[in-house]
Amino acid sequence: MTPKIELSGVRKSFGPNVVLDGIDLALAPGEVVTMIGASGSGKTTLLRCVNLLEPVDDGRILLDGTDIAAVGIDPNPVRRRIGIVFQSFNLFPHVSVERNVTLALTEVLGQPVAQAREAARALLGRLGLADKAGAYPDQLSGGQQQRTAIARALALNPEVLLLDEVTSALDPELVGEVLDVVRELRGSGITMLIATHEMGFAREISDRVCFLDGGAIVESGPPSQVFGTPSDPRTQQFLARVIASGRLDS
Amino acid sequence: MPRLVEAFWLDVRIFMWTTPCIVAGALLLAVARSTRAPALFPVRLAAIAYIDVMRGVPVILWIYLIGFGVPGLGMERPWNSPLLWGSVALGMTYSAYVAEVFRAGIESVHESQRAAARSLGLSGAQAMRFVILPQAVRRVVPPLMNDLVSLQKDVALVSLIGPIEILRQAGIDKAKFANFTPYVGAALVFLAVTIPLTRFADHLLARERVRTGGSRVR
Numbered sequence: 183m184t185p186k187i188e189l190s191g192v193r194k195s196f197g198p199n200v201v202l203d204g205i206d207l208a209l210a211p212g213e214v215v216t217m218i219g220a221s222g223s224g225k226t227t228l229l230r231c232v233n234l235l236e237p238v239d240d241g242r243i244l245l246d247g248t249d250i251a252a253v254g255i256d257p258n259p260v261r262r263r264i265g266i267v268f269q270s271f272n273l274f275p276h277v278s279v280e281r282n283v284t285l286a287l288t289e290v291l292g293q294p295v296a297q298a299r300e301a302a303r304a305l306l307g308r309l310g311l312a313d314k315a316g317a318y319p320d321q322l323s324g325g326q327q328q329r330t331a332i333a334r335a336l337a338l339n340p341e342v343l344l345l346d347e348v349t350s351a352l353d354p355e356l357v358g359e360v361l362d363v364v365r366e367l368r369g370s371g372i373t374m375l376i377a378t379h380e381m382g383f384a385r386e387i388s389d390r391v392c393f394l395d396g397g398a399i400v401e402s403g404p405p406s407q408v409f410g411t412p413s414d415p416r417t418q419q420f421l422a423r424v425i426a427s428g429r430l431d432s
Numbered sequence: 433m434p435r436l437v438e439a440f441w442l443d444v445r446i447f448m449w450t451t452p453c454i455v456a457g458a459l460l461l462a463v464a465r466s467t468r469a470p471a472l473f474p475v476r477l478a479a480i481a482y483i484d485v486m487r488g489v490p491v492i493l494w495i496y497l498i499g500f501g502v503p504g505l506g507m508e509r510p511w512n513s514p515l516l517w518g519s520v521a522l523g524m525t526y527s528a529y530v531a532e533v534f535r536a537g538i539e540s541v542h543e544s545q546r547a548a549a550r551s552l553g554l555s556g557a558q559a560m561r562f563v564i565l566p567q568a569v570r571r572v573v574p575p576l577m578n579d580l581v582s583l584q585k586d587v588a589l590v591s592l593i594g595p596i597e598i599l600r601q602a603g604i605d606k607a608k609f610a611n612f613t614p615y616v617g618a619a620l621v622f623l624a625v626t627i628p629l630t631r632f633a634d635h636l637l638a639r640e641r642v643r644t645g646g647s648r649v650r
Binding site: 230233235257258259261262265266268270272273274275276277285286289290334335337338 | 544545547548549550551552553554555558562563566567570
């Protein structure tokens with residue numbers, strides 16, 4: 183089966199700083215892959231490259247077998263199929279929660295306002311935000327804001343969802359409600375590539391876990407293997423630090 | 433005094449018709465200057481050149497240059513009116529100043545907003561229109577009002593090329609009656625308009641903050 187997303191030899195530098203040093207990664211349709219690794223290991227940059235927010239220096243990114251990182255590809259149709267949720271939400275503060283969700287529907291897909299609003303209400307209801315449709319982002323809690331951002335990303339019915347440390351900016355007691363939403367998405371057939379520092383969550387939700395270090399995937403496998411019997415010394419070190427800091431039960 | 437108020441009406445009229453032109457022109461210039469596509473480089477360059485040239489010469493000189501210069505090209509009435517071309521000059525220079533205000537607003541909107549908009553499949557132009565500009569414009573309302581208050585006063589400069597607006601009327605009256613009061617009267621008339629205008633802008637901003645924001649920090 184053709185992978186939904188396939189990265190091969192993806193490289194990216196910012197000046198002399200090599201951020202992605204030859205990434206090879208393929209996700210089957212509906213697969214949930216989590217990337218773990220220290221800050222600066224390249225997780226965020228990789229997600230931004232897949233969404234074409236950052237141009238890659240070298241390598242290919244295939245969506246259903248088509249290279250979307252190639253020169254001359256119009257990024258807009260690609261982005262309709264790949265949603266992204268950011269660490270800091272990046273909601274549009276000047277419009278209501280509902281408008282945050284309908285903007286792409288009316289302006290990108292050209293849906294009539296009534297139809298878009300109906301779709302947005304349904305989606306917000308599903309994410310437990312039915313009563314917040316008329317609110318503005320600044321009036322919501324962090325968890326509600328992040329769920330709104332997920333609703334916004336899901337509005338276009340993307341085939342792939344990229345989650346960039348979606349709980350890192352949240353108070354601890356709000357992390358659960360956002361992770362619940364991601365758990366609920368897991369069975370829906372959407373392909374997910376997740377960067378996270380929530381190790382317990384990564385172990386629970388992933389089909390496969392990748393450990394990134396220095397812009398390369400140094401270890402990859404089912405969660406039980408990567409967390410249970412990591413083979414690469416760098417993975418072992420990283421997990422030892424995480425366990426020592428109390429963020430993962432050994 | 434009634435004569436002053438009557439003359440002031442001309443100031444108001446010039447202000448009223450130049451303001452929408454200035455805001456529209458300035459928005460266009462600011463957006464043109466903020467484009468990113470490599471193909472639009474000439475557009476960017478033209479906007480930068482226009483803004484630099486208009487801002488680099490004193491307003492009064494532009495009013496002389498355009499207000500006397502264009503009618504001097506031998507056009508027919510009513511196209512040879514110094515009043516018309518004087519206010520066009522005012523509009524053209526103010527567009528350049530206000531464009532820079534808008535551009536500052538556009539650049540103050542965080543890059544992540546653009547990323548969020550583009551990630552949804554919106555084009556660069558759509559991101560500008562629906563996400564960046566609405567936020568940028570809200571943020572620059574205070575400096576924008578500042579410029580409009582300036583404009584309301586600089587309208588008086590058009591008098592220097594002929595039209596009898598309030599400042600000139602005050603000058604005439606002063607000369608006629610050998611009395612300084614008309615200037616004070618003119619100043620009061622200006623204040624009667626500019627102060628409410630400023631307060632109104634404050635009010636709009638406060639309302640906007642209440643609508644979209646959470647609670648205010650002391």
